[in-house]
Every structure is written in C-alpha cells, then in structure tokens.
Amino acid sequence: MSEETRLERGLRTRARIFGEEGEERRQAFAEASPAFAQFVTESVYGDLYARDGIDDKTRETVILSVLCAQGRDREFGYHAKAALRIGMTKEEIQEIILICAIYAGAPNAVGATDESLRVFKEFGV
Amino acid sequence: MSEETRLERGLRTRARIFGEEGEERRQAFAEASPAFAQFVTESVYGDLYARDGIDDKTRETVILSVLCAQGRDREFGYHAKAALRIGMTKEEIQEIILICAIYAGAPNAVGATDESLRVFKEFGV
Amino acid sequence: MSEETRLERGLRTRARIFGEEGEERRQAFAEASPAFAQFVTESVYGDLYARDGIDDKTRETVILSVLCAQGRDREFGYHAKAALRIGMTKEEIQEIILICAIYAGAPNAVGATDESLRVFKEFGV
Amino acid sequence: MSEETRLERGLRTRARIFGEEGEERRQAFAEASPAFAQFVTESVYGDLYARDGIDDKTRETVILSVLCAQGRDREFGYHAKAALRIGMTKEEIQEIILICAIYAGAPNAVGATDESLRVFKEFGV
Amino acid sequence: MSEETRLERGLRTRARIFGEEGEERRQAFAEASPAFAQFVTESVYGDLYARDGIDDKTRETVILSVLCAQGRDREFGYHAKAALRIGMTKEEIQEIILICAIYAGAPNAVGATDESLRVFKEFGV
Amino acid sequence: MSEETRLERGLRTRARIFGEEGEERRQAFAEASPAFAQFVTESVYGDLYARDGIDDKTRETVILSVLCAQGRDREFGYHAKAALRIGMTKEEIQEIILICAIYAGAPNAVGATDESLRVFKEFGV
Numbered sequence: 201m202s203e204e205t206r207l208e209r210g211l212r213t214r215a216r217i218f219g220e221e222g223e224e225r226r227q228a229f230a231e232a233s234p235a236f237a238q239f240v241t242e243s244v245y246g247d248l249y250a251r252d253g254i255d256d257k258t259r260e261t262v263i264l265s266v267l268c269a270q271g272r273d274r275e276f277g278y279h280a281k282a283a284l285r286i287g288m289t290k291e292e293i294q295e296i297i298l299i300c301a302i303y304a305g306a307p308n309a310v311g312a313t314d315e316s317l318r319v320f321k322e323f324g325v
Numbered sequence: 326m327s328e329e330t331r332l333e334r335g336l337r338t339r340a341r342i343f344g345e346e347g348e349e350r351r352q353a354f355a356e357a358s359p360a361f362a363q364f365v366t367e368s369v370y371g372d373l374y375a376r377d378g379i380d381d382k383t384r385e386t387v388i389l390s391v392l393c394a395q396g397r398d399r400e401f402g403y404h405a406k407a408a409l410r411i412g413m414t415k416e417e418i419q420e421i422i423l424i425c426a427i428y429a430g431a432p433n434a435v436g437a438t439d440e441s442l443r444v445f446k447e448f449g450v
Numbered sequence: 451m452s453e454e455t456r457l458e459r460g461l462r463t464r465a466r467i468f469g470e471e472g473e474e475r476r477q478a479f480a481e482a483s484p485a486f487a488q489f490v491t492e493s494v495y496g497d498l499y500a501r502d503g504i505d506d507k508t509r510e511t512v513i514l515s516v517l518c519a520q521g522r523d524r525e526f527g528y529h530a531k532a533a534l535r536i537g538m539t540k541e542e543i544q545e546i547i548l549i550c551a552i553y554a555g556a557p558n559a560v561g562a563t564d565e566s567l568r569v570f571k572e573f574g575v
Numbered sequence: 576m577s578e579e580t581r582l583e584r585g586l587r588t589r590a591r592i593f594g595e596e597g598e599e600r601r602q603a604f605a606e607a608s609p610a611f612a613q614f615v616t617e618s619v620y621g622d623l624y625a626r627d628g629i630d631d632k633t634r635e636t637v638i639l640s641v642l643c644a645q646g647r648d649r650e651f652g653y654h655a656k657a658a659l660r661i662g663m664t665k666e667e668i669q670e671i672i673l674i675c676a677i678y679a680g681a682p683n684a685v686g687a688t689d690e691s692l693r694v695f696k697e698f699g700v
Numbered sequence: 701m702s703e704e705t706r707l708e709r710g711l712r713t714r715a716r717i718f719g720e721e722g723e724e725r726r727q728a729f730a731e732a733s734p735a736f737a738q739f740v741t742e743s744v745y746g747d748l749y750a751r752d753g754i755d756d757k758t759r760e761t762v763i764l765s766v767l768c769a770q771g772r773d774r775e776f777g778y779h780a781k782a783a784l785r786i787g788m789t790k791e792e793i794q795e796i797i798l799i800c801a802i803y804a805g806a807p808n809a810v811g812a813t814d815e816s817l818r819v820f821k822e823f824g825v
Numbered sequence: 826m827s828e829e830t831r832l833e834r835g836l837r838t839r840a841r842i843f844g845e846e847g848e849e850r851r852q853a854f855a856e857a858s859p860a861f862a863q864f865v866t867e868s869v870y871g872d873l874y875a876r877d878g879i880d881d882k883t884r885e886t887v888i889l890s891v892l893c894a895q896g897r898d899r900e901f902g903y904h905a906k907a908a909l910r911i912g913m914t915k916e917e918i919q920e921i922i923l924i925c926a927i928y929a930g931a932p933n934a935v936g937a938t939d940e941s942l943r944v945f946k947e948f949g950v
Contacts, residue, residue, distance in 0.1 A: 229685070232692035233669045235876070236676055236684065243868045244427055244681065251860070254420040261383060262421050265390035266428040267682060269805075270646060271520060275682045294483045295379040296387050301486055302369055303391040305769075305805040306494065307517060307525045309486065310479070317482035354810070357817035358794045360501070361801055361809065368493045369806065376485070392807060394680075395771060396895060400807045419858045426861055430644075430680040431869065432892060432900045434861065435854070442857035494802055504795040511758060512796050515765035516803040519930075521645060544608045545754040546762050551611055552744055553766040555894075555930040556619065557642060557650045559611065560604070567607035610751070618743045619927050626735070629920040633886060637921050640890035641928040670879040671887050677869055678891040729935070732942035733919045736926055736934065744931065767932060770896060775932045 207238070210246030217249070217256075217282045225278075256286040264296050268312045269304040277315040281323070290325045332363070335371030342374075342381075342407045350403075381411040389421050393437045394429040402440040406448070415450045457488070460496030467499070467506075467532045475528075506536040514546050518562045519554040527565035531573070540575045582613070585621030592624070592631075592657045600653075631661040639671050643687045644679040652690035656698070665700045707738070710746030717749070717756075717782045725778075756786040764796050768812045769804040777815035781823070790825045832863070835871030842874070842881075842907045850903075881911040889921050893937045894929040902940040906948070915950045 214222055230237035260283040267276040280293055301309035339347055355362035385408040392401040405418055426434035464472055480487035510533040517526040530543055551559035589597055605612035635658040642651040655668055676684035714722055730737035760783040767776040780793055793816055801809035839847055855862035885908040892901040905918055926934035
C-alpha cells in the first residue's frame with residue numbers, strides 16, 4: 201500500500217482548513233507561481249501542519265496573531281474563516297485581536313476587527 | 326471590605342507572570358515614564374490580563390507570535406520566560422516559532438530562536 | 451454633581467476629533483468587538499487624549515507618523531481628516547509625509563499621499 | 576550646450592521605467608504634494624537611478640524585495656510592470672517572490688503573487 | 701559672495717542637531733558608504749531640514765514616532781538626544797512614546813522608553 | 826549510486842555560502858530547535874537554493890534587501906559576509922543599501938551600513 205506523498209498530505213490538510221474557497225485560491229495561485237504554490241502545499245500544509253506538537257487551534261492562534269501584527273487584513277480574514285471552520289469561536293478570535301491591540305498596535309487590530317466583522321456576518325456568528 | 330483597584334490587580338498579575346525580574350524592569354520603567362508604566366500596569370495587566378475569555382497560555386501564544394513578527398528578540402525572551410513560568414513547555418515555544426518562521430519570515434524566527442536558547446539554558450529545560 | 455466617567459469622556463473626545471463619521475465607525479466596531487471598542491473609548495480616547503502634556507496637533511502628528519510608518523493608508527486617511535478637523539493645515543500634513551518619506555521609506559509615504567489627496571478633495575483644501 | 580538638470584534627468588528616467596502610466600501617477604502625486612513629487616523626481620529618479628554601480632535589473636530586484644517585505648502589494652504591482660518593461664522575465668519575478676516567501680514571510684509573498692498575476696495577465700506573459 | 705551649497709548647508713544643520721557625536725557617526729558612516737553619506741547630508745539635512753513649513757520640534761516629533769513604530773531603539777536614542785538639544789523636554793518625549801504605545805504597540809514603546817532612560821540620565825534630565 | 830538527499834544538499838549549500846561560521850551557527854541553532862533547523866536546511870538551503878531560475882548573486886540581493894527592510898541588522902551582517910563570499914563586491918552591497926535607504930527608510934539603511942562596515946573591515950575590503 202502506497203504512502204501518502206507530502207503533496208497529497210498538503211492538499212488534504214488545505215482542504216480541511218480552507219474548504220472549497222481555499223482550493224479556488226490555490227488554483228489561481230498555482231497559475232501565478234507554480235513553484236511557490238508547490239512550496240506552500242508541501243512544506244507548509246504537508247509538513248508543518250502535520251506536526252504533532254501543536255494542535256489546529258494553537259496554530260491558527262499563532263497565524264492570526266502574526267497576520268494582525270503584519271497588518272495583513274485580507275489574509276487575517278482568510279484565517280479567521282479557517283479558525284471558525286476548525287472550531288474556534290467568535291469570542292476567541294475577538295480576544296486574540298484584543299491582545300494584539302496592545303502588542304501590535306491599535307491600528308492593526310482595527311484592521312483585523314473590520315475584516316473579522318465581515319467574516320462573522322458571512323458565517324452568521 | 327475594599328475591592329482591589331485596577332493598579333493592585335495589575336501589580337499582582339505582573340508578579341505572577343514575570344516574577345521578581347519583572348518587578349525590577351517595572352521600577353526602571355516607572356522611572357523613565359511614570360504615565361506609561363501606569364497605563365501598562367492598569368490597562369494591560371490590570372484589565373486585559375484579567376479577562377475570562379482567554380487563558381494564560383493562549384495569551385502568551387498571541388504575545389510571542391506578535392513579538393516574533395515584529396522582530397523584537399529581547400522582548401520575545403522576556404515572554405519566553407513568562408511562558409515557561411505559567412506552564413508552557415519548551416516544545417510548545419519551539420512549535421510557535423516554527424509556525425512564525427513561515428508566516429513572519431525566517432529571520433525573525435531565527436532571532437526568536439537565539440533568544441529562546443538563552444532562556445532554555447537559564448531555566449535548565 | 452456627578453463626575454464624567456472615562457467612557458463618557460472618551461465618547462465626547464472621539465466626537466470632537468472624528469465627528470459623525472467616527473461615531474458610525476465606532477458603532478460598527480462595537481458590533482465586531484465590544485471589549486475592544488470599550489478599551490479604545492476608555493483607555494485611548496478617555497485617558498490618553500485627556501492628558502495635559504500634549505496638545506491635539508502634536509498628538510495627531512505622532513499618530514499620522516506612526517500610521518505612515520506602518521503603511522496603514524486607510525487609517526492615515528481617517529486621521530488626516532481628524533487632523534484637518536482639529537486645525538492642522540494641508541501644508542502641515544504634506545510636510546509630515548515628506549519627513550516620513552525619508553524615515554519610513556518612500557512607498558509608505560506614497561500610500562499616505564494618495565490617501566491624503568482624497569481627503570484634501572473631500573475637504574476642499 | 577546646456578547640461579540636463581536633476582529634474583529633467585529624473586523625468587526622463589521615470590518615463591523610461593514606468594511609461595505613460597507613471598506620468599499620470601506623477602501628476603496626481605504632484606497635485607497632492609508638490610515638494611514630495613519634486614524630491615522623488617530629483618533625488619530618487621534623477622540622482623539614484625543615474626548611478627553607474629547598479630544596473631536596472633538589480634535595482635528593480637532590490638525594490639521588489641523591499642516592497643514585498645513591507646507588504647505593499649499595490650506598489651509591488653507598479654514595480655512588477657516596471658521590471659517587465661526594463662527586461663526582467665516573469666520567471667525572474669516569480670523567483671524573487673519565492674525567496675521573499677522564506678525571508679519576508681509567506682503572507683507578504685502571497686500578496687505580491689496575487690498582484691503579479693494581474694500584471695502578468697495585463698502584459699500577456 | 702558665494703552661496704552655501706547643499707552639502708555645506710547639510711553639514712551645518714547636522715552639527716546643529718546632533719553636535720559632535722553626530723560628526724563622529726557621520727565620518728564612520730562616510731567610510732562605510734560615501735554615496736549614502738552624501739545623500740543623507742545633501743538631500744536629508746541640506747534640503748528637507750531647510751524647509752520652512754515645519755519647525756525643528758515638529759520634525760523631531762515625526763522622526764521619533766517613525767523610529768518607535770519601526771522598533772529602531774538605538775536610532776530612537778540618537779534622536780531623543782537631538783530632540784533635547786533643539787529644546788524638546790523630557791516630558792514631551794514621554795508623551796510621544798505614550799501615544800506610540802497605543803498606535804505602534806507596547807513592545808516598540810518599551811524599547812523606546814529603555815533607550816530614552818539612558819539618554820535622560822546622560823543629559824541629567 | 827545513491828542520490829543526494831534534501832538534507833545533504835542543504836548542508837553542502839549552506840557550507841558553500843556561510844563557511845565554517847555558518848556551521849557553528851547551525852549547530853547552536855539545531856540545539857535550540859531541531860525541527861526549525863531541519864526545515865531551514867532542507868526546504869531553504871536544500872530546495873530553494875538549488876533552483877535554476879536564480880543565481881547566487883541575485884538571491885543574495887533579494888535577501889539583503891528584505892533584511893534591510895525588516896531592520897534585521899545582525900542578519901544583514903551574516904548575509905553581507907555570504908554575499909562577499911559568493912563574489913559580490915563591497916560596492917554592490919553599498920548600492921543595494923543606497924536603494925534600500927529610499928524604499929525601506931533611512932534608519933534601516935543606517936543600521937545595515939553600520940553592520941556592513943564591520944563586515945568590510947573583517948574581510949579587508
């Protein structure tokens with residue numbers, strides 16, 4: 201019986217976290233840069249997301265915090281959806297942003313809040 | 326019976342998380358800027374750290390991630406100590422940095438790793 | 451006679467600086483994250499903006515500079531409006547951006563300039 | 576015979592790199608901040624871009640890398656066009672982004688990739 | 701009677717703002733990169749610092765805010781000295797940092813505070 | 826005949842670019858975080874540095890630019906050494922920093938210049 205490759209594992213993980221929307225983004229992305237798309241699918245989703253030492257919720261907590269600190273509002277929105285999908289609550293996302301407001305500066309937290317408001321409405325939470 | 330003020334609660338929380346070292350830093354800090362020291366103790370440690378919606382470990386996960394994304398190595402070291410003090414393991418800190426390596430860039434994760442190595446040695450973990 | 455609370459003072463200050471538009475943003479914001487909205491209104495607008503040691507124009511100079519350095523164009527636009535409302539001139543905003551061009555990098559200053567152009571047109575200055 | 580001024584040399588260089596689109600942006604820009612527009616045209620395009628020690632392709636490599644690290648997606652798009660105009664290939668831009676993914680973090684590289692996809696389509700490459 | 705060149709004006713301005721210490725830094729700097737040293741002296745100190753639309757104190761307010769937002773503690777210290785030299789008070793620097801704490805994040809403001817403490821002691825303020 | 830693994834290729838590339846000093850850093854690093862060290866050696870040095878589409882000098886140009894934009898002075902020094910080792914000249918590094926001064930802000934370029942001065946002296950260039 202053949203073992204799952206890094207690529208296969210990455211695609212499977214990606215689907216679990218981002219759903220259909222993620223697959224559409226991945227395809228547009230692969231068109232823009234096949235090598236980068238491969239790196240992300242294999243090294244990020246295939247290797248890192250498969251590690252035992254960290255659970256899905258903690259990983260998304262790290263990612264949301266970094267995205268807020270970088271002021272990447274749009275990507276914060278993508279991962280706010282991912283966070284809700286893997287079981288994080290609206291309240292937990294709000295608490296993460298609140299801590300970020302102090303450490304990453306209020307403007308970055310404001311951007312993340314605006315983006316999360318859109319996501320909360322889309323998910324009806 | 327008198328209620329605890331925001332300042333008292335902040336000082337107590339600060340001591341729990343940073344120990345004696347934190348108290349020394351706070352005093353030097355209060356000398357440099359009394360108003361900023363008061364804001365941090367009251368609004369950050371007194372108010373935010375007292376909220377129910379987020380536990381100590383998740384809060385430190387957010388803070389470590391933001392500090393890594395900002396490239397603030399020294400402050401990452403302070404909070405790596407705080408994280409160990411409130412019960413996070415060495416392995417959990419390493420996993421946080423690993424995720425940051427991808428999202429916040431390898432150089433910021435390298436800086437955080439160097440700093441954490443110092444902290445791990447100091448704590449004998 | 452009852453004293454003004456931190457919240458009341460914050461709401462009053464916010465209205466003075468951002469006008470009606472600010473109140474609309476605050477309400478959308480409070481919906482997305484009540485605790486963050488409260489923190490901003492009380493600790494930022496209620497406490498910090500009420501301090502004597504810094505006047506409105508200097509405070510907005512600091513905020514505009516930070517927002518430009520962070521590349522937060524949209525929020526720069528909000529505060530460019532606030533700056534005009536509290537009496538800063540178009541020329542002063544342009545000079546701030548020019549200094550930022552050197553210290554925060556030309557691309558961030560370009561983003562702030564584009565945003566300020568929109569604001570100048572809206573205000574007819 | 577009169578020598579070219581810094582301003583004239585800057586305008587000529589700017590036209591070579593950004594084409595007509597750049598001239599439109601420059602005019603809107605000069606309206607928003609004449610002093611900043613003059614600084615950019617004279618000191619950046621007139622002086623720095625005229626230096627011998629660095630060729631057009633290396634200069635755009637530096638600029639694209641900085642813009643990706645800053646997360647300035649829109650300006651990355653402007654310079655991706657400039658890069659194609661001065662002879663860089665689509666593949667070279669993709670390789671630059673791929674290195675940035677590791678050093679500047681995946682989210683910034685994702686933003687640059689999305690922007691470059693738009694540019695590649697516009698240029699039919 | 702000959703007019704002052706951009707370079708001469710830049711050197712004179714630099715001396716006024718940074719004193720002897722600045723001249724030592726400039727010489728080490730000119731050794732590392734003559735072209736960059738020339739650009740800074742001419743375009744920054746010779747042109748921008750000579751502009752009428754902004755006074756010394758407002759300019760240093762902008763620079764301190766940007767440096768705090770970038771987390772460049774050491775350079776914050778250089779400009780805290782410059783600020784004291786051109787007449788800003790210790791209290792004004794503290795107020796700038798306090799606003800930055802909210803907008804640029806507490807860790808960047810902590811770094812600036814530590815640096816300013818050193819400067820305040822050196823200046824005996 | 827056995828093929829080289831990703832790890833072996835990474836170790837070989839790393840040695841070529843960073844020399845002995847890099848190996849010492851790698852070992853300290855592997856002690857602090859084995860998983861991160863493995864990721865860097867395999868995915869960064871083993872995969873990305875082995876790609877055909879970009880030569881060593883262009884890759885280091887990208888990396889130096891990103892590090893300057895992030896204000897990571899120390900890591901800029903490491904890669905300034907790597908750049909000299911793979912054949913970049915002192916003058917080319919100076920030109921890169923000069924472009925960064927405009928795009929990434931003068932303070933980040935000042936930090937990179939100070940660091941490069943140390944490296945130039947160590948290499949006697």
